[in-house]
Amino acid sequence: MNVLIVEDDALHRAFLNEAVRAALPECGHVIEAENGLKGEGQARTLRVEHVVMDLQMSERNGIEAARTIWRERPDTKILFWSNYSDEAYVRGVARIVPEGATYGYVLKSASEERLKLALRSVFVESQCVIDREVRGIQQKTFGNSLGLTDVEYEILVDVALGLTDKAIAKRKHLSLRSVQNRLQQLYEKLGVYETPGQGSEGWFNLRTRAVAVALSRKVLNASAIERAERDLRQSAGV
Amino acid sequence: MNVLIVEDDALHRAFLNEAVRAALPECGHVIEAENGLKGEGQARTLRVEHVVMDLQMSERNGIEAARTIWRERPDTKILFWSNYSDEAYVRGVARIVPEGATYGYVLKSASEERLKLALRSVFVESQCVIDREVRGIQQKTFGNSLGLTDVEYEILVDVALGLTDKAIAKRKHLSLRSVQNRLQQLYEKLGVYETPGQGSEGWFNLRTRAVAVALSRKVLNASAIERAERDLRQSAGV
DNA sequence: GTCTGTCCTGCGGGAACCCGCAGATTTTGC
DNA sequence: GCAAAATCTGCGGGTTCCCGCAGGACAGAC
Numbered sequence: 001m002n003v004l005i006v007e008d009d010a011l012h013r014a015f016l017n018e019a020v021r022a023a024l025p026e027c028g029h030v031i032e033a034e035n036g037l038k039g040e041g042q043a044r045t046l047r048v049e050h051v052v053m054d055l056q057m058s059e060r061n062g063i064e065a066a067r068t069i070w071r072e073r074p075d076t077k078i079l080f081w082s083n084y085s086d087e088a089y090v091r092g093v094a095r096i097v098p099e100g101a102t103y104g105y106v107l108k109s110a111s112e113e114r115l116k117l118a119l120r121s122v123f124v125e126s127q128c129v130i131d132r133e134v135r136g137i138q139q140k141t142f143g144n145s146l147g148l149t150d151v152e153y154e155i156l157v158d159v160a161l162g163l164t165d166k167a168i169a170k171r172k173h174l175s176l177r178s179v180q181n182r183l184q185q186l187y188e189k190l191g192v193y194e195t196p197g198q199g200s201e202g203w204f205n206l207r208t209r210a211v212a213v214a215l216s217r218k219v220l221n222a223s224a225i226e227r228a229e230r231d232l233r234q235s236a237g238v
Numbered sequence: 239m240n241v242l243i244v245e246d247d248a249l250h251r252a253f254l255n256e257a258v259r260a261a262l263p264e265c266g267h268v269i270e271a272e273n274g275l276k277g278e279g280q281a282r283t284l285r286v287e288h289v290v291m292d293l294q295m296s297e298r299n300g301i302e303a304a305r306t307i308w309r310e311r312p313d314t315k316i317l318f319w320s321n322y323s324d325e326a327y328v329r330g331v332a333r334i335v336p337e338g339a340t341y342g343y344v345l346k347s348a349s350e351e352r353l354k355l356a357l358r359s360v361f362v363e364s365q366c367v368i369d370r371e372v373r374g375i376q377q378k379t380f381g382n383s384l385g386l387t388d389v390e391y392e393i394l395v396d397v398a399l400g401l402t403d404k405a406i407a408k409r410k411h412l413s414l415r416s417v418q419n420r421l422q423q424l425y426e427k428l429g430v431y432e433t434p435g436q437g438s439e440g441w442f443n444l445r446t447r448a449v450a451v452a453l454s455r456k457v458l459n460a461s462a463i464e465r466a467e468r469d470l471r472q473s474a475g476v
Numbered sequence: 477g478t479c480t481g482t483c484c485t486g487c488g489g490g491a492a493c494c495c496g497c498a499g500a501t502t503t504t505g506c
Numbered sequence: 507g508c509a510a511a512a513t514c515t516g517c518g519g520g521t522t523c524c525c526g527c528a529g530g531a532c533a534g535a536c
């Protein structure tokens with residue numbers, strides 16, 4: 001059983017390496033990669049089936065790397081080990097995990113014990129392990145009626161990219177008015193109308209305000225926007 | 239000579255502690271704080287004069303913490319130790335460093351040697367040490383004609399917050415038209431008109447597009463927007 | 477003095493936005 | 507199968523945005 005570690009921070013990488021060896025004494029090689037791109041390569045050439053991966057790396061982040069790894073071998077077991085439980089990350093992961101795949105999501109703030117436990121659970125027992133806090137975000141995101149729908153989220157991303165209503169309508173095969181309806185719901189759900197200070201009407205451009213709110217609530221983050229930007233270029237550049 | 243470490247990651251904190259002790263054998267206590275707020279408190283009550291600080295922390299980030307620390311004691315020596323050299327960070331630091339203060343900015347990717355050297359230079363020799371890469375960003379940001387002016391940057395932030403032209407005009411004591419002029423320069427400098435794909439006109443809402451571009455170029459980042467948001471609430475909520 | 481730059485400002489118009497209303501279509505629950 | 511709910515769509519308007527054009531204020535150069 002070989003394990004691939006994809007993590008850009010040297011200290012964390014060393015720590016992970018040690019943790020993996022301690023938690024899985026029966027494992028074979030432990031390979032390291034310092035960014036998503038190299039991680040993909042290693043996973044491909046060495047046919048690794050167990051991956052510990054950071055989200056938030058330069059040069060292809062964890063979500064993108066995981067997506068391509070899973071696309072090539074959907075039965076790969078991946079444990080995400082991240083600093084944050086941003087809704088954007090949670091949603092990003094949820095969008096790419098294949099049917100029936102086993103994965104885990106633990107925070108770096110968790111204890112070493114929890115990390116080791118998660119390593120064994122995911123890699124040996126093939127059990128999904130989702131950090132308590134991440135679990136909370138998941139429920140708030142998907143269960144609750146205040147959470148954004150997938151469609152709403154996609155429109156939010158398009159808006160954040162700077163697309164026009166018309167452009168979004170074309171991309172999503174909707175009428176202009178439908179896009180605007182979606183946007184209204186979005187504004188409602190994000191609470192864009194709540195103004196800081198009193199009696200301030202017309203102070204906000206709802207469209208950009210929505211992006212600002214989404215960013216500060218971590219519904220969006222920079223890496224999600226970058227990913228979307230690449231997708232856009234690809235679909236437009238053809 | 240006491241040293242305060244402000245860093246939210248436990249591993250990095252331990253590493254820093256060790257590095258400080260090694261680089262400054264003559265130093266007294268080494269105090270640790272795990273976020274900006276606690277760091278401010280420690281600096282205040284213990285009257286620390288030497289601080290090593292991460293940027294990007296929850297619960298008050300490094301820039302904000304440094305601002306209040308410097309406001310209370312402008313001769314404090316601060317070494318910023320950060321993962322990134324985002325233009326937003328560089329600009330944020332430049333805006334708060336007091337006249338004649340000594341500080342440093344080294345990246346976490348630098349070698350341990352460089353870190354120790356910087357510690358000695360800043361704390362003992364009272365010399366400013368700016369990482370090579372950060373230096374590059376500085377020059378690209380301020381020297382070059384492609385970099386944003388302070389005024390332009392402030393307007394960009396206001397736009398990113400979701401304010402209307404009119405609101406910005408009022409805040410900045412300018413006419414509506416002047417704000418729009420600034421915006422045009424901004425669009426020009428950010429290269430908002432360059433479209434991915436061919437023959438796509440009217441695809442972008444320039445305003446939100448500018449924010450997207452600024453984010454992906456790291457001219458803005460989430461923490462800069464959050465800071466601005468708090469300032470806005472404060473000035474509007476009075 | 478004049479000339480050249482840079483910045484602020486107003487005017488005007490075309491485009492994009494936000495959104496209420498109302499009818500059509502689809503989905504859902506029973 | 508049918509009614510209720512949710513979605514999609516067009517129309518029309520008020521508002522904001524984007525920006526070309528042009529006139530004024532102020533600086534420095536000659």
